[in-house]
Amino acid sequence: MREYETVIARVEALARELGLSFDPVVFRLTDSEEIAEVASMGLPNRFVHWYWGGAYKEIHAQQSKAVFSILELVLNTRPSYAFLRRTNTYLQNLCVIAHVYGHADFFANNHWFRKSNKDILNLAEQHARTFRSFEEKYGRETVERLLDACLTVATSVNAFERDPARRARRVIYYLEARAPLQDYERYILEAVRQEAEYFDLIQRTHIINEGWATFVELELLRELVSARQWAEVSSSICSRPATYMIGYTLFQHIRRTWGWQKALEVRRFYEDVRLVDEMLTQELVHRLDLFVYDPRDRTKNTEVGAVKEMLIQQKLYKGDPPIEVEDPTGPRDLTLVHVEEGRKLDPKRIALYLRSVYTLWRNPVRLRANGKVYTYDRRGLSTS
Amino acid sequence: MRIHRARIAEHKHDHLLREYLKQNLHELIQQKELVIDGKVKTQITTLDLPTLRYGEEERFLAQGAGQAQSTGGQGGEEVYAVGGLLGGDHHGKELRVELDFEEFVRLAQEVLLEELQLPALHHVSRGGEVETEDLPELDDLDRWGLAADLNLEETMVTSLLRNIRERGVAEYDVDLRLDGWYFVEDPAADRNHRSLEIYVLDISGSMRGDYLALVRKMIFLLWYALERRYPTNLRRYVVFQDVAEEKTRDEFFSVESSGGTHISSGLEKAMELLEGVSEYDKYLFLFTDGETSSGDFELAKRRFEEALERFDVVSYGHVNPGGRGIGGFSEYVQELSRRRPNLSFVNLVDLDSIRQALREFIPYLNGEGGTARCGSTRRSSRGWRRSPGSWA
Numbered sequence: 001m002r003e004y005e006t007v008i009a010r011v012e013a014l015a016r017e018l019g020l021s022f023d024p025v026v027f028r029l030t031d032s033e034e035i036a037e038v039a040s041m042g043l044p045n046r047f048v049h050w051y052w053g054g055a056y057k058e059i060h061a062q063q064s065k066a067v068f069s070i071l072e073l074v075l076n077t078r079p080s081y082a083f084l085r086r087t088n089t090y091l092q093n094l095c096v097i098a099h100v101y102g103h104a105d106f107f108a109n110n111h112w113f114r115k116s117n118k119d120i121l122n123l124a125e126q127h128a129r130t131f132r133s134f135e136e137k138y139g140r141e142t143v144e145r146l147l148d149a150c151l152t153v154a155t156s157v158n159a160f161e162r163d164p165a166r167r168a169r170r171v172i173y174y175l176e177a178r179a180p181l182q183d184y185e186r187y188i189l190e191a192v193r194q195e196a197e198y199f200d201l202i203q204r205t206h207i208i209n210e211g212w213a214t215f216v217e218l219e220l221l222r223e224l225v226s227a228r229q230w231a232e233v234s235s236s237i238c239s240r241p242a243t244y245m246i247g248y249t250l251f252q253h254i255r256r257t258w259g260w261q262k263a264l265e266v267r268r269f270y271e272d273v274r275l276v277d278e279m280l281t282q283e284l285v286h287r288l289d290l291f292v293y294d295p296r297d298r299t300k301n302t303e304v305g306a307v308k309e310m311l312i313q314q315k316l317y318k319g320d321p322p323i324e325v326e327d328p329t330g331p332r333d334l335t336l337v338h339v340e341e342g343r344k345l346d347p348k349r350i351a352l353y354l355r356s357v358y359t360l361w362r363n364p365v366r367l368r369a370n371g372k373v374y375t376y377d378r379r380g381l382s383t384s
Numbered sequence: 385m386r387i388h389r390a391r392i393a394e395h396k397h398d399h400l401l402r403e404y405l406k407q408n409l410h411e412l413i414q415q416k417e418l419v420i421d422g423k424v425k426t427q428i429t430t431l432d433l434p435t436l437r438y439g440e441e442e443r444f445l446a447q448g449a450g451q452a453q454s455t456g457g458q459g460g461e462e463v464y465a466v467g468g469l470l471g472g473d474h475h476g477k478e479l480r481v482e483l484d485f486e487e488f489v490r491l492a493q494e495v496l497l498e499e500l501q502l503p504a505l506h507h508v509s510r511g512g513e514v515e516t517e518d519l520p521e522l523d524d525l526d527r528w529g530l531a532a533d534l535n536l537e538e539t540m541v542t543s544l545l546r547n548i549r550e551r552g553v554a555e556y557d558v559d560l561r562l563d564g565w566y567f568v569e570d571p572a573a574d575r576n577h578r579s580l581e582i583y584v585l586d587i588s589g590s591m592r593g594d595y596l597a598l599v600r601k602m603i604f605l606l607w608y609a610l611e612r613r614y615p616t617n618l619r620r621y622v623v624f625q626d627v628a629e630e631k632t633r634d635e636f637f638s639v640e641s642s643g644g645t646h647i648s649s650g651l652e653k654a655m656e657l658l659e660g661v662s663e664y665d666k667y668l669f670l671f672t673d674g675e676t677s678s679g680d681f682e683l684a685k686r687r688f689e690e691a692l693e694r695f696d697v698v699s700y701g702h703v704n705p706g707g708r709g710i711g712g713f714s715e716y717v718q719e720l721s722r723r724r725p726n727l728s729f730v731n732l733v734d735l736d737s738i739r740q741a742l743r744e745f746i747p748y749l750n751g752e753g754g755t756a757r758c759g760s761t762r763r764s765s766r767g768w769r770r771s772p773g774s775w776a
Contacts, residue, residue, distance in 0.1 A: 037390035048389050053397025054431055056390040152433045242447050289448035300446075310445045321436050344439045352434030 001029045004084070007224075008097055014220050015101045019264060022104035023118075024079040027097070029086050032063045038073055038083065042199055045121060047128040049147055072096040076107045076202070078118040091229055095236070098220040102213030109268050110209075112160065112201060120198050127191040134184050143188070149359040150189050154196040155320050160204060160271070169324045171336065171357065172196070178331070179360050189360065204315055207272045211247015214240065215255075215263070218248075242288075246311075249288055250279045276311045280304060321345055326368075334361050338369035345369045351381040400431055401481065406495045413492065414597045418637040424488040426481045485634070493608045496601055500739045505612040579614040579665040581606075582654045582695075585636065586672035586703070588625045588645040594705035599671045600637070602701060602738050606669065609746050614665070620657050624650030626677075630657065647676040647713055651687035658694055668695040669745070671732075673703050674714030684713060688720075698727045699745040707733045 008027060015022070038044045040056035074082040082100040084093050107113045117123065135143045156170040167173045172193050181189065202209070214237065221233055238245075255263045266275065282304040285291075290307050291300040301307075316322070322339040334357070338345060350367065354376035357365045364377040375382050405412065405426065418424060483491070497504065536558070543556040585591075585599060610617055621636035622628055625643030628650045647670075654668055668691055676684050692698055700721070702714040710718055710731055721729035730741035 037388065040390050041393070046389070048392050048396070050393055050396035050400050050431065051433060052390060053393035053395065056394050057397070148433065152435055155435050291446055291448070292443050293446040294443045307445065310443070314445070321438060323436060338436075346437045346439035349434050349437055353436050356434060 001027070003090075004029075004093065004097065007094060010224070011094075011097050011101055011220055014223055015098075015105065015216070018216070018219060019260075020101065020105040020109075020216065022080070022101065022108045025074075025082055025100060025104050026079050027082050027084055027100075029084050031086055033060070035073055035083055035085055036060045036063055043075070043120065043124045043195075044081075045125045045128060046195070047124070047131045047147075049144075049151065051151060072099055074100045074103045075121070076113060076116060076118065076198075077121050080104045080107060081121075091225070091232060092236075094224065095217060095221065095233060098224070099213045099217040101220065102216030103209065105216065106205075106209050106212050106267060110205065110271075111269050112205060112271055116159075116201055117194075117198060120195075124195060127195065130187065130191070134188065138184065145359065146185060146188055147192070149356040150192040152353065152356040153360065154192050155318060156323065157193055157196040157200045159197040159200040171323060171325060174325045174334070175357070175360050180362055181360065185360075200318075203318055204273070205271045207243050207247040207250075207311075208267070208270055208275045209247070210241075210244045211249075211251050211275075212267045214244050214248040215251040242290075246288060246290070247275075249284055250275060253281075253284060254279060272315050273312050276308055276315075280308055280311075321369075323367075332363040334363065335366040335368065338367070341369075341371075350374055351376070354381060397431060402491060404431065405483075405491055409492055409495050410597060412488075413600050414593055416592070416596075416638065416640065418600070419485050419634040420638065422485055422634060423482040424485055426483070485637075489604050489607065492601070492604045496605055496735070496738075497608070500605075500735060502605075502739065502742075505609065579610065579617040579667060580658075580661050581610060581617055581619045581667045581669065582622060582657055583619065583636065584622045584624065584628075584650045584654050584668065584670045584672075585639070586625070586645060586647070586650070587623045587639045587641045588643055588673075588675070589641055590673055590675070591641045591703070595673070595703050596641075598705050598732050598734075598738070599701070599703055601735070602671070602732060602741060603669075605738060605742055606745065609742060610667075613746075622650055622653045622657070624653065628653035645672065645676045646680045646684075647672060647674075648680050648684040648687045651684065651691050655687075655691060655694055665697065666695045668698045669701065670699070671701040671703055672713070674710070674712045674717070676713045681713065685716065688717070692724055692727055696726060697745070699741075700727065700729050701732045701741060702730065703732050705733065 004027065012025075034044075036056055036059040040059050041052045046052070072082065072084070074080055080100070080103070082096070082103075084096055088096065107116075131143060131147075153172045153175060156172045158167065158170060161167050161170075168177065172189070176186070176189055176193060179186075179189075218233070218237070222230070225233060237248075251263055251266070254266055266279075270278075285302060285304045285307050291302040292306045292310050293300055321343070323336050324339055326335040326337050328334065336357070347370065350369070351374075354365050354367055354374060358376045364375055367374045367376075373384050375384070408426075412424070412426060415424075496502075540556045540558050543558055544554065547553055547555050547557065583603065591599075619633065621631045621633060623631055623636065623639050624646060625641075626646050626649070628646075630653060631639070650670065650672075654670075658666065688698075700714070700717045702710055702718075704710070714729075714731075717727070718729045718731075721727045728741075728744035730744050731737060732741060
C-alpha cells in the first residue's frame with residue numbers, strides 16, 4: 001500500500017486543482033476474491049442470500065479473463081472506500097485511483113447522491129445481524145422464503161420518487177404500507193427496500209457516474225503519466241464497458257461544446273435519463289456505433305430517437321416490465337397491471353412472481369397482463 | 385478471521401441448484417446431447433429470482449464491433465448487446481449452468497438411490513494396488529523380469545566403434561527386431577482394471593425420450609454398483625443401429641437415434657473389443673428394444689450364443705417404457721436366460737424394474753456386500769443370482 005501513498009496524494013491534489021471536491025477516500029489493497037465478493041453482494045457486509053452466490057460465481061469466473069475483470073470498486077459512503085486489486089499493474093492501479101476520485105467527486109456533488117444514505121455500511125451490517133437473529137428465532141427457512149419474496153418485489157423501488165401517491169403505485173411501497181405483516185417481517189421488507197434504494201440510485205446514475213469518473217480519470221492521468229503510458233491508458237479505455245464509453249463520450253462532447261464549467265454543472269444536476277435525453281446526438285450515436293437491434297428480422301435502427309428511447313426505458317424500469325398497482329377497491333384488494341399492454345410477459349414467470357407477492361400480501365393477488373387476468377390465492381394460480 | 389459471506393452465499397446457491405437439478409433430472413437426462421465437451425449443459429442459466437420478464441425475443445440496445453459507421457448492413461455482422469447498463473448489484477444472467485459429467489452422474493445416482501431406496505455401498509479397499517498414468521522411469525530394459533545389466537545405446541556405440549576399428553565399416557550388429565530391446569509391453573498401459581464393462585446400446589429410430597432416460601438411469605446405477613466393486617474398471621461403449629461403432633463415453637451419451645436395428649452387428653463389435661483383454665470379469669450390457677430386423681434374427685442368435693461363451697456375465701435390458709409385451713429378439717433372450725446361468729434378462733419398464741435389473745445384473749449385490757475379494761466373482765456368480773440380497 002505504501003508504494004501508492006505518494007501517488008494518491010498527488011492525484012488528490014490534482015483533482016482539487018481541477019475544481020473537484022470530495023469526502024476522504026480510503027484505499028484498500030486487496031485480491032480478486034474480495035473484489036468479486038463485494039461486487040456480487042453490492043456491499044461488503046450485507047446479509048447472506050443465495051442470489052449473491054450465483055453472481056459471485058459468475059464474477060469469479062470472469063475475473064480470470066483479463067478483459068472483463070473488475071479493476072476497481074468504490075462505495076458511496078463517508079469516507080469512501082475504494083478497493084485496489086493487488087494483481088493489477090502499477091499503471092492499472094494508477095488509473096483506478098484517478099477514476100475513484102472521479103466517483104468520489106460525483107458522490108459528493110451530484111444532486112441525487114448528496115441526499116443518499118452515506119451510512120449504508122452500518123445499516124447493512126445492522127440488517128445482516130438482525131436477520132440472523134430472526135433466523136434463530138423464527139427459523140432459517142421462514143426467513144429465507146421471506147427474503148426471496150422481498151428481493152423479488154424489490155426491483156420495483158424508485159429512489160428518485162418522492163411523491164407518496166406515485167410511490168404507492170409501485171408494488172414494494174404498497175406492500176410495505178398495507179400488507180398484513182408481523183413486525184419482524186415488516187422489518188425485513190423495509191430493510192430490503194432501503195438497500196434496494198441504495199442500489200437503485202447507483203443504477204439510475206450509472207452512465208453519468210462512470211462517464212464522469214472516466215472523464216476525470218483521463219484529465220488527471222494526462223498530467224501524471226509519460227507519453228508511452230498514456231498510449232497504453234488510452235487504448236485500454238476503449239475496452240471498457242459500453243456504459244463507460246457512452247458517458248465518457250457525452251462528457252467530452254459537453255466540454256468541447258460548452259466548456260469545463262458546463263461539464264461540472266451537468267455532473268451536479270443530471271442523472272442518466274436527463275443526460276441521455278439532452279446530450280445524445282445522432283452524430284454521437286454514429287460515433288459510438290450504437291443501435292437498436294431487432295432479433296426477429298435482424299435489423300438495426302441507428303436513429304438517435306430509438307437509441308435514446310431504449311436507454312431511457314432501461315433506466316425507468318431497469319429493464320423490467322413496468323408493473324403498477326391499480327387503485328384498490330377494498331383493504332384486501334391487490335391488483336397489478338402491466339402498463340405496456342402490447343408486449344407479452346413470459347407466462348412461466350408469472351405464477352412464480354405472483355406467489356412471491358402473495359407470500360407478502362397473504363390475500364388474493366391479481367395481475368392484468370397478456371390480455372388476461374391472473375389470480376393467485378391459496379389454491380394457486382388461476383386465469384380468466 | 386474474515387467471514388466469506390459470498391462463499392456462504394455460493395454454497396447456498398449451489399445447494400438450491402442441486403435441488404433444482406434433482407427435481408428436473410428426468411427431463412435433463414433425456415437430452416439427446418447429454419454430454420458436450422465433457423459437460424452436461426442445462427437449460428437454466430442460473431437460479432434467478434422470479435421477477436417478471438418479457439417473453440418473446442425483444443429488441444435490445446446493441447453496439448457494433450467497434451467500427452463507427454459500419455451501419456447499413458443487415459444482420460450477419462457482429463452485434464454486441466450493451467449490457468451492464470445498470471451497474472450496482474444488478475447482474476446479467478449470462479452464465480449457463482454446466483456440470484462436469486462426473487458431477488452430474490453423482491447427482492443422478494444420489495437421486496436414483498433415494499428414489500429406489502437403495503442403500504449406499506462401500507468402496508472396496510484398494511490396498512497394495514499400483515496404478516499410474518505416468519510412464520515409469522526407463523532405468524532397465526526388461527521391467528518384468530530381473531533387471532538386465534544391458535544398455536542399448538551403450539551396446540550400439542560399442543558395436544559401432546568395434547566395427548569401425550576392426551572392419552573399417554560404420555555399422556553396428558545389433559538386431560533391434562530380434563533382440564527386442566525396448567519392445568517390452570509398456571507397463572503404464574497394463575493397468576489392473578479388474579473388470580471390463582462393455583455397454584452396447586441400440587440407437588435405432590425408436591430409442592429416444594423415455595427410452596433414453598431409462599437406459600441412462602440404469603447405466604448410472606450400474607456404474608455406482610460396479611465402481612464400488614471395481615474402482616479401476618475399464619469401460620467401453622458401442623452403439624449400433626444397422627452398423628455398430630465404438631464410441632467414447634461422451635459420444636455414447638450424445639447419440640442421434642436413427643436407422644434400423646441389427647443386434648448382431650452390436651454383438652460382433654463388442655466381441656472385437658475383447659481382443660487381448662485379460663481382466664477378471666468381463667461384463668456385457670446390452671440395451672435394446674429387441675426389434676431386430678427380420679433378416680438379422682438368426683445371425684443375432686448365433687452371435688448372442690457366442691457372446692455368452694466369451695463374457696462372464698451378459699446382461700440384457702429390454703427397454704420397454706410403455707410396458708408392452710415382450711416379443712422379437714427379447715423373447716428369445718428371455719427364454720434363453722432360464723437355461724443359461726450367466727445371462728440375465730430384464731424387462732426395463734420403470735424405475736422399479738431398474739431395481740430388479742440391478743439385482744439380476746450384478747449378482748454380488750445380492751448378499752455379499754462389498755467384502756469379497758475381487759476375482760472370486762467369476763466362479764461364484766452363478767450361485768448368487770437367486771439369493772435374497774441387500775439391494776432387494
